[in-house]
Amino acid sequence: MKEKIWLSPPHLSGLELGYIQSALDSNWVAPEGPNIHLFEQKLESYLGDNSYCVALQSGTSAIHLALIMLGVKRGDEVLCQSFTFSASANPIVYQGAIPVFIDSEPDSWNMCPDLLEEAINDRISKGKTIKAIIVVHLYGMPAKMDEISAIALKYNIPVIEDAAEALGSTYKGRMCGTLGDLGILSFNGNKIITTSGGGALICKTKKEKEYSTFLSTQARDSAPHFQHSEIGYNYRMSNISAGIGCGQMEVLKDHITARRQLNQLYREFFSTLEGIQIFSEPDSNYYSNHWLTAIVIDEQKLGFSREDVRLHLEKENIESRPLWKPMHLQPVFSDAPYYVGQVAENLFIKGLCLPSGSNLSSDDFLRIKESFLSLF
Numbered sequence: 023m024k025e026k027i028w029l030s031p032p033h034l035s036g037l038e039l040g041y042i043q044s045a046l047d048s049n050w051v052a053p054e055g056p057n058i059h060l061f062e063q064k065l066e067s068y069l070g071d072n073s074y075c076v077a078l079q080s081g082t083s084a085i086h087l088a089l090i091m092l093g094v095k096r097g098d099e100v101l102c103q104s105f106t107f108s109a110s111a112n113p114i115v116y117q118g119a120i121p122v123f124i125d126s127e128p129d130s131w132n133m134c135p136d137l138l139e140e141a142i143n144d145r146i147s148k149g150k151t152i153k154a155i156i157v158v159h160l161y162g163m164p165a166k167m168d169e170i171s172a173i174a175l176k177y178n179i180p181v182i183e184d185a186a187e188a189l190g191s192t193y194k195g196r197m198c199g200t201l202g203d204l205g206i207l208s209f210n211g212n213k214i215i216t217t218s219g220g221g222a223l224i225c226k227t228k229k230e231k232e233y234s235t236f237l238s239t240q241a242r243d244s245a246p247h248f249q250h251s252e253i254g255y256n257y258r259m260s261n262i263s264a265g266i267g268c269g270q271m272e273v274l275k276d277h278i279t280a281r282r283q284l285n286q287l288y289r290e291f292f293s294t295l296e297g298i299q300i301f302s303e304p305d306s307n308y309y310s311n312h313w314l315t316a317i318v319i320d321e322q323k324l325g326f327s328r329e330d331v332r333l334h335l336e337k338e339n340i341e342s343r344p345l346w347k348p349m350h351l352q353p354v355f356s357d358a359p360y361y362v363g364q365v366a367e368n369l370f371i372k373g374l375c376l377p378s379g380s381n382l383s384s385d386d387f388l389r390i391k392e393s394f395l396s397l398f
Contacts, residue, residue, distance in 0.1 A: 027389065029341040030212040030314060033277060033381040038269030045261045053239065055261030057268055064271040065207075065222060069197045073224055074231035077259035077267070078238055081186040081208030081221035086113035087234050087257065088182045088204040088223060089154060094119050098153040099359075101141055101179075103133040103165075104348040105366035106158040109208075110184050111349050119153070123350040125362035129304040131369060132165035133157045139173050141361040146177075155181045159188035159198045160346070161301065161375070162214075162281075162313035167193050167201045182206065186221070189214050190278040190311040199224045214277050214311055214380075215270035217263040278311045280380035284387070285312040288376065291391055292317065295398070297324025301373075314375045316345060321372070326397065328374050338393045345373035 041057055050056060058077050065075040078084050094100060096118030102111050104123035114121040124141055127134040138155070145152055155174055157165050167183075174181045183202030185191070191198040199205035205224035209217040225231045236242075241254025259267075285300075292298045301316040303309065321327045326334075328344065335342045347370050350360035377390060 024339045024389070027340045027377050027382070027386050028379060029343055029375060029377055031379050031381065032211045032216045032218075033273075033379060034266075035269060035273045037272050038266045041265030041268045042262055045265050050261040053258035053260050055264070057261045057264040058259055061217075061259075061264040061267040061271070062222075064268060068271065068274070069200050069224065072226055073197075073200050074226070074228055076223045076225065076231055076234045076238060077264055078221045078223060078257045079259055080109075080219060080257075081184075081206050081210070082109040082113060083238070083255065083257040084206035084208075084221040084223040085110065085156070085182065085184065086116055087237055087255070088206060089113055089117050089119070090237060091204060091230065091234060092154050092180050092182070094153045097151070099145055099150050100154045100156060101138065101145075101152060102156040102349065103158045103160075103184075104350045104360060104362060105131060105160060105346055105369065106184070106349065107186075107346055108349065108352065108354075109186070110156055110158055111355065114156075121349070121355060121358050122152075123348070123355070123358055123360040123362070125348075125360075126160075126365045126369070127166065128365050130163050130165055130308065131160050131301065131365070132163065133170060134363070134365070135166055135169035135173055137361045137363070138170060142173070142177050142179070144361070145359075152177070152179055155179055156184055157181060157202070158184040158186075159191060161316055162188045162191045162311040163301065163303070164188065164191055164193035164198050164308050164310070171201065180204070183224075185224075186210075187213070187313045188311060190274060192309040194307045204230075209267060209270075214281070214313055215267065215274050217259065217267040217270070220259050220263050220267065277380040280382075281312045281315075281378055282310075284378060284380075284382055285315045287387060288315045288317075291394075295324075295394075297322075312378065314378045316373055316375050318369065318372045319374065328372050331394075331397065332374055334397045335390075335393055338389070340390060340393055341377060343375045345369050345375065
């Protein structure tokens with residue numbers, strides 16, 4: 023069997039080893055140590071002014087802490103993009119709050135501002151308390167943040183920016199993750215950079231960073247004994263994982279360049295094939311890291327469905343994946359309120375993510391092209 027071509031595998035550079043060895047040599051192997059603080063500093067320097075980062079165990083824990091920081095409690099409502107991975111929505115339920123799902127718009131595939139405002143007005147008319155909005159930059163593509171931020175400001179609702187897939191992407195020249203009241207990043211093994219597993223919370227002030235760090239380390243009060251006045255969480259990243267992140271930060275720009283170049287190769291290839299539309303930036307205000315290259319398949323024009331294509335690639339040992347199944351269609355959220363058109367549902371039926379790793383070789387790409395051509 024041919025060697026597997028993965029969708030988005032980890033891409034280590036070797037630079038990580040020095041930081042890991044330093045942690046082992048100094049015995050800093052707990053969720054404390056110099057690599058953690060250095061990794062946070064590297065992130066803050068990359069993201070720019072007024073970015074205060076807290077390194078955590080996952081992007082999910084970062085969203086959970088963001089909801090806690092915003093005072094989300096049982097019975098409150100949180101408006102959340104429906105077209106996303108479940109990790110965007112699950113922490114809402116951790117808090118006993120109610121997710122209210124919003125459909126996407128067709129340009130960026132992210133939260134629709136019109137449906138967002140419609141949902142806010144409807145929930146308010148029903149006497150509901152809306153405590154936050156969670157917007158996602160899907161597959162690295164920035165959301166329409168000007169419109170969403172204006173609506174959030176109008177109704178005084180804070181925005182959590184889920185930039186798990188969008189490190190390095192920008193909207194009107196500003197880094198994704200820094201556009202909301204709080205932002206989150208993910209360093210899972212399939213992301214632009216990895217810490218083997220991990221995430222970060224992006225705060226606006228040093229005070230917010232200090233408080234979220236306090237919560238992430240079991241909320242231990244300043245005392246010679248173990249004393250706790252608040253509920254805390256075991257969410258802090260380990261010093262070894264942060265060492266991997268430090269090494270990965272040194273190649274972040276290279277990884278983004280490689281994924282964007284790969285996206286361009288796909289774009290050139292599919293330009294000659296009727297029935298396949300590649301997901302692209304709507305205009306020059308959007309700069310995507312193209313974490314994953316995604317296509318939408320018109321079965322009428324192509325003669326094959328999304329599933330036909332996926333199964334054909336699978337036979338060639340090439341991993342691809344349908345676009346996210348919207349949260350309002352997930353059994354676990356079947357009772358949640360939702361405000362939808364047809365955008366997310368249509369994308370789920372017709373869309374496919376293709377191998378997009380920054381370490382994808384030219385031979386791998388040739389295999390992918392040949393597999394498509396053999397199907398046609």
